Amino acid sequence: MAFTEEVGIDLGTANVLVYIKGKGVVLEEPSVVAVDEETDEILAVGQEAKEMLGRTPANIIALRPLRDGVISDYDVTERMLKYFIRKTVGKGRFFKPRIMVCVPSGVTEVEKRAVREAAAQAGGKDVFLMEEPLAAAIGADLDVSRPEGIFVVDIGGGTSDVAVISLGGIVASTSLKVAGDRMDEAIVKFMRKKNRLYIGERMAEKLKKEIGTAWKRDEELTAVCSGRDLVTGLPREVTVTSTDMLEALEEPLHAICEAIHSVLEKTPPELAADISNSGIIVTGGGALLYGIDERIRNRTGINVKIAENPMNCVAVGTGRALENIDVLQKSALNRRRKFK
Secondary structure, three states, X not given: OOOOOEEEEEEOOOEEEEEEOOOEEEEEEEOOEEEEOOOOEEEEXXXXXXXXXXXXXXXXXXXXXXXXXXXXXXXXHHHHHHHHHHHHHOOOOOOOOEEEEEEOOOOOHHHHHHHHHHHHHOOOOOXXXXXXXXXXXXXXXXXXXXXXXXXXXXXXXXXXXXXXXXXXXXXEEEEEOOOHHHHHHHHHHHHHHHHOEEOOHHHHHHHHHHHOEOOOOOOOOEEEEEEEEOXXXXXXXXXXXXXXXXXXXXXXXXHHHHHHHHHHHHOOHHHHHHHHHHOEEEEOHHHHOEOHHHHHHHHHOOOEEEOOOOOOHHHHHHHHHHHOOOOOOOOHHHHHHHHO
């Protein structure tokens, strides 16, 4: 075994997944940190911190240091990464790990540098960056090195990345800041408008997971939603249906479908022919939304497949790319090292 551990990190807006060579995905935790504002001490990270969201006293803030796929709080992100790396690799190691971190395909140079520096400060020996759609395709067991068009839609928490991949690189892509978080916001907005009920982020996410839908269900589902009545200011419960959720999620789903359509328009005709045969692959947490495949199929007329384990695709692909970094020399992976 090599002395240097090889670690792939899917640094997501909603969740952080860590993949270690030879072990697979060893950690999956929410990207949430609880900080004591008075002492600047980190009180909890991950799932424990997520349970504090919206429930903390004045001196404690539970925050998400990544927004829309990029770092919004550099210091907290660095500390969070350090915690997750130590938890998975162990601390006090003589040999620092080689780290591959995923970034959205539309990331700027400044954002790239922030991610690279945060990973290096958190304990990485060599830090590489990789585009999320490319990692998602590798994690979904697709051969990205062949001269054939692969169409990937990665719907995460902060961003949806849409890309056409061929010969180990991205041919056409777009990254939009409409994904899981915007769906939650749309549900909060819908509940305010329709039921005069103010609900929190966590309740919105719960509704999305339980009865959220992107296409009309054969069987109507219902869930109880609790929040604060905007008229009386008192706690109240209402019953919400999956049809309500379809209406609530219309705007973000429409934006994602339009992004897919725009990338298809930019795709060279030879690759477009490959895609119409092989179909569209959907990865990320958004792939778990009921009917998302039917919704995209209806908009594009192309067959849509949900990846086998959509949540883990990016993390697995990141780790595999690190294992085969010599094979992917032609892709953007190798060129990224020049930015150091």
